Amino acid sequence: MTDHAAQAPLALPASSRVLGQVARRAEAVVLPVAALLVGFAVFSIFLLVQGKSPADFFALTYRAGFGTAFSWQNTLSRTAPLLFAALCVALPARLGLVIIGGEGAMVLGGVAAGAAGVALSGAIGLIALPLMAAFAMIIGGLWIGAVGALRYYRGVNETIASLLMAYIAIALMNHLVEGPLRDPESLNKPSTAPLPTPLRVGDIPGWEVHWGLAFGVLCCVLAWVLIDKTTWGFAARIAGGNMRAAQVQGLAVGPLIIGFTALGGALAGLAGFFEVAAVHGSANASLASGYGYTGILIAFLARHNPLAIIPVAILLAGFEAASGLTQRRMDLPDATTLVLQGFVFVSILMSDTLYGRFKIFTPERWRTGDGK
C-alpha cells in the first residue's frame, strides 16, 4: 500500500502529521460518498426524463426504508444477508481477486442448512443449529474456495469462474429441491421439508430482526481485525498489491488465495443458513434472490473495507426494502432498483481515477507550492 511507504519520510510537525492522517482517511470517505451522490444525481435525471419526480422517489424510499420502526425492521432484516454477501467479495478483493459468484455459495449454503435441518429434525436447537450453520459454511467455503484453487493452480480467471459456478449452483439447487430433497407436501413451490420450530433462528430480543444481523455485524468486525490487525491480513494486502513480488518474497500465496476465497464463501454460505433458518423456514428457489449480486456493489462502495460495509449495506438494504412501495406508488417497473444500482456502480468505479488527484487529501503535496 502506497500510503504506508509515503508516511515514513514525512518530516512534518506532529500536529500536521495528525492532520495528514485525517486528510488521507477523509479521501477514502469523501470520494465514495461523492460518487454515490453522483450516481443518485444521474438516476434522478433518468427519472426526470421519464416524467417521474426524483424528489418523490427519494422521499418515498426514505419513508419506506428508514422512516418508521417497522421500515427499519424490514431494512435491517435485509441487511443481514447483504453483509455476508459483501464480505464474500471484499475478503478476496484484498488479494486482488474479483469474486462475483457469492450468490452460488449462498444458495448452496441454504440448501445445505435445509438438508441438515431435515436430518437433525429430532435434535434440540442448541445442537442442531450450529451443525446446520457449520454445514452451510463448509459447502459455501468449498464452493468459492474451489474458485480460488482453480485460480491458483490452473490460472482460471476467478471472475468468470465464480459467476459460472453461481449458475451451476442455482441449477443444482433447483435439482435438489425439486428432486431428492423435495418435501412431497410442498406442491406449488418445491421446497425441502419445513424446519421444526426449535430449529428456527429467532429474533434479537427487543429488535424484531433475526440474529443474522448481529452475526453479520460481528463477522464484519472480525474480518476487519483479520485484514487490518493480523499477519495474514498484512500478507494478503501485500499479495494483493503485487502477487508476483509476494511470491518472490516467499509468502505462501496459494494458502492465502484459497483461504481468503474459502472464508468469503463460508460467510456467503452462512447467509444462506440464516435465510433458511430465520426467514424462509425451508430451502427453496427464493434463495436465489440476488442478494449475492447486490453484495458486489456494496463491497465496491465500501472500498472492500469490512467496517464500511455495515453502513453501506444498511443503505442499500433500505432501498431494496422500500422498492416495492416506491415502485407501486410511482408506477415504476421492478427493475428500477437495478437501474439505480447500475448508475451508482458505474459512478463508484469512475471515482477510482480521482484518488491522489486532490491536493487537499495528499499531505505530501501540502508544502510544495506547485501542487506536484
Added chain:
Amino acid sequence: MENDLGLWVIPLAILGGAIRVSTPFLFVSLGEVLTERSGRINLGLEGTLVFGAMSGYAIAYLTGSPWLGVLAAALGGAFFGLTHGLICSLPRVNDIAVGIAIMILGMGLAFYFGKPYVQPVAPDLPSINFGWWSDVPQVKAALRVNVLFLIGAALAFGMWWMFRATKVGLIVRVVGDSTDAARAMGLRPALIRTLATAAGGAFAGVGGAYLSLFYPGSWNEGISSGQGLMAVALVIFARWNPIACFGAALLFGGAGALGPTLQSVGISEGYYLFFAAPYVLTLGVLIATSSPSRAMTGAPGELSITK
C-alpha cells in the same frame, strides 16, 4: 408419440439446436474477440446481450421490421460498449469491474424499458429452409437456418481475414499486444480500444436481437441466462481466433440444446442438471485451457485476465 426415427431424434435435435442456439454465442464471442484483441476485456456483454434482445424486440414490434430491430440492438450494444470503453480509458480504472457494472446497468435498463414488450408479439427474423429435400419433419426443423447464423459465420471468416491481412486488423493487434509499441507507432491506444469495445458491444447487441427475434423468439426477463458470460469464456477457449470461435459456438450451442432436447423426448429426470450442462462445459473448458504460468498462446499481451 409416433416417429420412426427412434433415438436418432436426439442427435438430430442437438444438431438443429446447435445451429439455433449457437448464433448468440457466435456474435458475442466475435465481439469479445475484437475487444480483447485490442487489449481490454468487457465482461459486460451479458448485459449488452440482454439490452440488445429488449431493444431489438421493441423496435421490431414498433416498426414491424425485424431488421430495424437488429439495427437498434446493434446501436444499443455499441452505446454500452462505448460507455465501457470511455470509462476504462480513465487512468487506474479496472476494466473487469467496469464490465460487472455495465452488466448490471444493461440488465437494469433492459428490464426497465422492456416491461411493456413482454406481451406483444414482434415479427420474426427470416430463415432459410435447407431441409427442403427431406420429408422428415425433424430434419426439416433442424435445417431451418436463420439468416443471422449465416451472417455470423461469414463475419467469423471476415474477421479472421481482417486480423491477418488488413491494416485495421494489424492496428488492433499492435495495440492489444503492447501499448508502448502502439504509442511508438503514433497510434492512440485508448481511442482504438474504445472503438474496438464499441464495435464488440454492437456484435453482442445483434446476438441479443437473435434471441428475442428468432430463438426462443420472445422477450422476457429470463431471456439470457449467462450466454453472454459463457461467450466471453469461449473466447479464451478459442484462443482469440474468430474461426475457432465459430466452432466453439457450435459446440456450446449443442450443449445448450441438450436440456430442451431431452425434455422434448420425455426425459425429465435431472432436467435441471442437463440445463446446467453449458455452464459445466464452459468451466471445464476454462480449466483445461487456462494455464498457471502467465504466457497463454495467442493471448494479446496487454490483456488483464492473462497477466
